[in-house]
Amino acid sequence: MNTAQHDHRRLGRELALFDTDPLIGAGLPYWLPDGAAVRHAVEEYITEAERRAGYRHVYSPVLGKRELYETSGHWSHYADAMFPPMELGDGEQVVLRPSLCPHHAVLYRSRAHSYRELPLRFAELGGMYRSELSGVLGGLTRVRAIQLNDAHIFCTLDQVADEAHAALEMIRDAYRALGISAARYRLSLPGPGGKYVAAPEGWRRSTAVLADVLERTGLPYEAVEGEAAFYGPKIDVQVADAAGREATLSTVQVDFHQPERFDLRYVGADGARHRPVMVHRAVIGSIERAVAQLIEVHGGAFPAWLAPVQVVALPVADGQLGEAEDVVRRCDDAGLRARVAGPEAGSLSARIRADRLVPYQAVIGEREAAAHAVALRLRDGRRLAPMPADEAVARLSGRVGARSTGLWDQP
Numbered sequence: 001m002n003t004a005q006h007d008h009r010r011l012g013r014e015l016a017l018f019d020t021d022p023l024i025g026a027g028l029p030y031w032l033p034d035g036a037a038v039r040h041a042v043e044e045y046i047t048e049a050e051r052r053a054g055y056r057h058v059y060s061p062v063l064g065k066r067e068l069y070e071t072s073g074h075w076s077h078y079a080d081a082m083f084p085p086m087e088l089g090d091g092e093q094v095v096l097r098p099s100l101c102p103h104h105a106v107l108y109r110s111r112a113h114s115y116r117e118l119p120l121r122f123a124e125l126g127g128m129y130r131s132e133l134s135g136v137l138g139g140l141t142r143v144r145a146i147q148l149n150d151a152h153i154f155c156t157l158d159q160v161a162d163e164a165h166a167a168l169e170m171i172r173d174a175y176r177a178l179g180i181s182a183a184r185y186r187l188s189l190p191g192p193g194g195k196y197v198a199a200p201e202g203w204r205r206s207t208a209v210l211a212d213v214l215e216r217t218g219l220p221y222e223a224v225e226g227e228a229a230f231y232g233p234k235i236d237v238q239v240a241d242a243a244g245r246e247a248t249l250s251t252v253q254v255d256f257h258q259p260e261r262f263d264l265r266y267v268g269a270d271g272a273r274h275r276p277v278m279v280h281r282a283v284i285g286s287i288e289r290a291v292a293q294l295i296e297v298h299g300g301a302f303p304a305w306l307a308p309v310q311v312v313a314l315p316v317a318d319g320q321l322g323e324a325e326d327v328v329r330r331c332d333d334a335g336l337r338a339r340v341a342g343p344e345a346g347s348l349s350a351r352i353r354a355d356r357l358v359p360y361q362a363v364i365g366e367r368e369a370a371a372h373a374v375a376l377r378l379r380d381g382r383r384l385a386p387m388p389a390d391e392a393v394a395r396l397s398g399r400v401g402a403r404s405t406g407l408w409d410q411p
Helices: 008-014 033-052 066-072 101-109 157-178 200-217 257-261 287-298 318-333 348-354 366-370 389-401
Strands: 063-065 086-089 092-096 120-129 145-155 184-189 221-225 234-240 246-255 277-282 311-315 338-340 360-364 373-378
Touching (some): 033 157, 033 287, 101 120, 157 200, 200 234, 200 246, 246 257, 246 287, 257 277, 311 348, 318 360, 360 389, 366 373
Parallel strands (some): 184 221, 311 338, 311 360
Antiparallel strands (some): 145 277, 184 234, 234 246
16 A cells, blocks of 8 residues: 555545644644545444444533543543633533543433343444644544544443443444454553552453453454553554554443442342443544544545445536436435536546546436436446436445445446
């Protein structure tokens, strides 16, 4: 792989996907329409996958009182990565949240729960903020404003292993759909120093659960000290960029700490109150880092279901412009992202080259227009025999709807 060609920062600018501006601030990228289309497709995929897996989606504020993070332990163990508190008067301070888990713990605590409701899975595509030093910021991979695909599962001790295993399988399914792969799996453990909560039994139990999940899945992994969350160990799914630099994209974590800090309870079959376990899970991690990985892996030639423009209609001459516009309308009705590239944009060959990253090009000459047909050219160079426009749109819609990484059925 040519690292310069596939650097997501360069491609992001060239393909008008995202950019930054010093007036907005470092580590605060903005999304242009084509980049927003990719991001939205990723968000739709993960939201639908979570719904099918029994998750219930919630919304929570990006701000919280300082006391919230004192309760969760972030204030004492994670303050260096948090933005300073904002004074609201009368001694009240609020903080931009560094993670979503304290909010979800409060959401769980807001209602009484029975063991019959567990596992209870809360999911949210939510904003969080990290006070990163300017020297480590870069493109979409290290930012200060993060949109996180986060979830927290509240379950019994007997359910923890199955929930963690199911989360890991969701991660693997998502990577297949996105056309990306893990560089390695890491069991992240605590290291020396005072940044971890002092709860030896909790660490022992949660580490044993995650190690068992990895063994059960048959995945090779490395145990690395010093990479755990402050409240518990985690499975980190590492990805590599075009230059070979590793970053964590997805995680599964087991947490005995915050259920205790927030005094979370459920009523068991015995009528007594019991403490749930909290499983933290991010299938694709931050949307920013996920899209950066997609750009670098695919070089801007995204799988069809992710492409900013999925179909471009190419009338050979002005006489076929109306037919091309009709094809685009059909695509719009079928939920496909499509546009016309007419003769005003240059010769047919020039337009084909200009739109070489679009998965499907629908060429319409005189014969195709007369028959209400299109001649499809696939991004990989294949050319298909002319077919009725309705059939072409239906087949493309089916391929995109299946979220396949392939462009067409194999011959």
